[in-house]
Amino acid sequence: MISRNDPCWCGSGKKWKKCHFPQISFDQLKKEYLEKYQIILKTVEEIKKIKHSCKIASKILNILCTYAKEGVTTNELDILSKKLHKEENAIPAPLGYGNPPFPKSICTSLNEVICHGIPNDEPLQKGDILNVDVTSIVEGYYGDCSRMVKIGEVSEEKNRVIEASYECLMRAIEICKPDSKIYEIGNVIEEYAKKYRCSVVDQFVGHGIGLYFHEPPQIPHHYNNVDIPMTPGMVFTIEPMINIGVKEAVISKEDGWTARTKDLKPSAQWEHTILITDKGHEVLTL
Numbered sequence: 211m212i213s214r215n216d217p218c219w220c221g222s223g224k225k226w227k228k229c230h231f232p233q234i235s236f237d238q239l240k241k242e243y244l245e246k247y248q249i250i251l252k253t254v255e256e257i258k259k260i261k262h263s264c265k266i267a268s269k270i271l272n273i274l275c276t277y278a279k280e281g282v283t284t285n286e287l288d289i290l291s292k293k294l295h296k297e298e299n300a301i302p303a304p305l306g307y308g309n310p311p312f313p314k315s316i317c318t319s320l321n322e323v324i325c326h327g328i329p330n331d332e333p334l335q336k337g338d339i340l341n342v343d344v345t346s347i348v349e350g351y352y353g354d355c356s357r358m359v360k361i362g363e364v365s366e367e368k369n370r371v372i373e374a375s376y377e378c379l380m381r382a383i384e385i386c387k388p389d390s391k392i393y394e395i396g397n398v399i400e401e402y403a404k405k406y407r408c409s410v411v412d413q414f415v416g417h418g419i420g421l422y423f424h425e426p427p428q429i430p431h432h433y434n435n436v437d438i439p440m441t442p443g444m445v446f447t448i449e450p451m452i453n454i455g456v457k458e459a460v461i462s463k464e465d466g467w468t469a470r471t472k473d474l475k476p477s478a479q480w481e482h483t484i485l486i487t488d489k490g491h492e493v494l495t496l
């Protein structure tokens with residue numbers, strides 16, 4: 211039996227799957243992905259809208275990050291985020307999301323906070339590291355991205371965990387293309403985290419996105435066996451949370467959201483929304 215990756219029988223030198231392999235239509239594939247995995251493959255029209263919301267989210271994120279300086283509070287960043295969303299006719303997706311309803315328009319995760327930090331009135335201090343996470347809804351479509359900011363000079367460990375999480379994200383994006391498997395993302399991230407002597411959080415995952423905030427599939431950042439093949443029209447986030455110490459997260463009993471490292475050592479995260487294309491991938495939140 212000839213397999214998908216064997217040379218095509220026609221002698222073109224191309225793989226069978228890239229040549230005379232019986233092609234199935236996008237509509238058929240869309241139906242198959244929905245039934246088999248509950249994944250919504252996006253149409254060309256939907257992709258246009260999602261690209262637009264991703265551009266708005268990353269624009270707002272960039273502005274917020276230039277404002278995050280010593281003495282500024284994360285509540286001030288939240289107020290600015292609300293103003294910027296209004297100016298773009300966009301809605302900040304976190305506000306009122308989930309249970310208990312998330313109380314602010316962005317997540318701000320400081321130092322040992324892994325994710326889902328709630329903006330507050332504490333001024334940022336020299337030596338802090340901060341993740342700002344923006345999810346914007348524009349004309350009903352979602353874009354999601356986050357990045358790290360250093361407040362002044364930061365410790366060797368904080369620099370290392372920021373670099374580790376950034377490299378994990380970018381290396382994982384590189385392998386995204388049709389027929390790559392979702393589990394390959396976790397393999398790459400674990401490999402690079404190890405290189406930086408860091409651990410990979412497994413209690414939170416990336417996610418499909420576009421028509422809703424969190425769609426299937428889950429995108430684990432740790433070793434896993436999700437063997438779903440990537441295919442054109444898939445839109446999902448990759449958002450590795452990387453720790454200096456242990457990987458375990460503890461969620462605050464007070465607010466039901468703030469996730470801290472169990473050992474209170476620093477954590478860092480970067481996030482992009484990715485589209486799988488015929489040729490490979492496109493990072494939508496640049």
Ligand code: MF3
Pocket residue numbers: 303304305307308312316317326343344345354447449467481
């Ligand atoms: N933006 C986060 C993510 O990357 C989710 C935040 S949920 C919230 O998936 F309610 F805290 F906003």
Ligand code: CO
Pocket residue numbers: 354416417447449481
């Ligand atoms: Co996300």
Ligand code: CO
Pocket residue numbers: 343344345354355356449481
């Ligand atoms: Co996010």
